[in-house]
Every structure is written in C-alpha cells, then in structure tokens.
Amino acid sequence: MTPSPRPLLVALALAACVLVGTAACGSGDGAGTAAAQGGEVASGRVTVDGATIDWPANPRVAAVRMVVRNGTGTPDVLRSVSSPVAETVTVHRTDTDAQGRSVMTEQAELAIPARSSVTFEPGGLHVMLTGITRDLEVGDDVELTLTFEHAGVVDATAEVVEPGASGTGGDGSGGTHDH
C-alpha cells in the first residue's frame, strides 16, 4: 500500500477500475487480469514473459504466474495449457465472493485482447498445476505449452523461484506494472 492520502487512492482505484473494466475489479486488489489496451508493442506475435512458479509448499500443487502479451492486431483466446510435469493444468482466477471467501473459477477460454497483455499474479489469474509428477526445486525450469485460438501453440518456460517471489507477491510493491 502506498502512503498516499486516502481520497486520492480511492479516486485512483475507481479510475483504474473504470479503465480496465470488470477484469481488474473481479480479482482482488487489482491482482489478476489487467488488459493494457493499446499499450503493447505490435510485435506481431503472442508471447509469454516472466513465467515463474513459487516453490510449492505442497509438492503436488503449484501456480504459474506470467504475462501473456498479444502483440497482434487480432483478439486471441487462451484455450489450454499443458506441462510435462503435471497431470492436470488449468487456468484459474481467484475471486473474493460476497462472503469474503476465495473462490477459484476455471477460465476455459481466456480472452487476450489485441495489442494487450494479461497478467497472471497472486490472488488473481494463475495456471494451476496439479498432480505434479516430480519434485520441483528452486531454479528448475518447467516447460509449458499454451494453445491459443489464433496464435496456435506457444511454448514457454517457467522458472521455479523462492516461495512468495513469483508474480508481484514478493517484492512488496504490488500492483500491475505493464501499463
């Protein structure tokens, strides 16, 4: 949290919510989907940046955080993710319901708007690996295969990092940095 005057924070928060629409507002403290409309370089490709996995406390379950960038002019959809280290890979978003409970909702079709990025971060979007078949160690690389409606298959590598170091959970700065 920034030590700013509260009214300013509220105003900024409201502005942020309006700007990014329901995506940011459904996911807790802005952690989650943040489509940076128009802010992406037109690379002509769909890419995955900064994929990391917190070294899991439960060796069978882990979450991948990353930024998916759509540098094309075509809206795309993330259809599926797979990895050789996990029996099941699903895209989830954690939301807080009206009773203050954390609820994970599977995102079977995750929209990646044209020239935008979608950030997977703690308390928001994550790729959930379940039934992990080998012990992960800090520094390990985990192969991921993402399948998009238009871009097709995109391979990525996620690095296993210290608990709390993936996404924005560990640096104390918080927020979404890509816009």
Place this chain on the structure above:
Amino acid sequence: MTTDPDALTRRRFLGASVAASGLAIAGLAGCSFGPSSTKDPSIETGEQKPWGGEVDEQGLAKPDVTFTDMNGEPFPFVEKTKGKLALLFFGYTNCPDVCPVTLSSLNRALDQIGNGPGSDPMVLFVGVDIARDTPEQLQTYLGRINPTFLGLTGTEKVIAEANRQVFNGPIAIEEPDENGEYAVIHSSKVFAYSPTDDLAHRYYPGSDVRPQTWVQDLPRLAKGRYT
C-alpha cells in the same frame, strides 16, 4: 456439496459486530480500496504508515474450540493463544494460490522484521480440508514455508464451528475432477488477535496482503495497537 453442516441454517454477517466489516470486504472484492468508513485514517496517531486490512474497533473473540495440532494433540485455541499476538487463517494444503501466497508473504515479512516486537507472532493455519489436511500433511506443508507456523485441524464439526464463530462464510468442498483433485471455497481473511485483550481488532484479506504490510503492522500489533 458442503462440509459445513450449518451452512443452510447459520445467520451469517447479520446483526454481528463485524457486519459492517463484512460488507466492506464484499464491496472490496475487486479493488480493495473501497468505501471504507471502517478504515482508520491513521493520522490521529501520527503514524506515517497506513495500516493494512480492516479494523474492527469492538473486536472479534477467538473461536472457543479445541483443535488438533500437528502432533495430534488437543489444542484449546483460547488457552493456547492467550496473551499472544496470534494470526489465524483458514485454508487447505492443496490450495494453489491464496493459501501459499498468504503464508509465504507472512514468512517473507518475518524475515524482514528480524528481531524485536512482531517478529514472533503465533501463525495458526487451520487446514479445513480434513480428508487431506492431516496433522502429518500440515507439518510437511508448513515446514516447507516456515517451521514455526502452527497447523491446526480437527473434526468437521470443530472446524465448521470455529469458522462460524469468526463469521467466515461457510466452507464448501467442490466436486473432485477425474483425478480426484478438488478445490475448497474458504474465507481468506487473516485475523490478528491482540496480545493485550485477545480480540481481533484487525483482519487482512489474504493474498491481497504484501509482505510490506506485515512488516509495518506486526510490530504495532505486537504492542496491542490496531489503529
């Protein structure tokens, strides 16, 4: 399917001292800043750093139940935590996101605090998924994050009762997938019980809390402050 036998009958958030706070949490689900008449301005004390989480002036009592600890021994919560800064959190060990994020955030904060006030809170993690969150599993799980964290479990009845007493929404176990994996819907609030009056005057919405929030708040909480 739900694990909470009281799910259909309990009166949640109604007429309780934390009703206003509960509503604030609901409103904040998205943006966490929120309409916060319950948030303290933090200027009256001259503090430079704002507080994290939400304040409950009246204070929430501890769950008056006896859990089972990681050694399989009874853990009467009120007695065991009396006079301590105690952080209570309900979760499950197969939780991929909120639980490990919350626990590792606390762990990183404790690393930064080092010594002195707030450096040794009792961190109490209640494993609500009793089929998988056995004492042994809790020991392994928490041992991989911070071996000083304490895992608690109990019968379904005990956990549902504790959950109800802190006005958490009912715990719900989702249907298993083809591999037998399932998620559990649970409150992600961390309750900070004061060492001074054993009430939780402040609570924090799980994974929203950055290590820096704990670094700022734990030393103050350890002195019995909450505003």
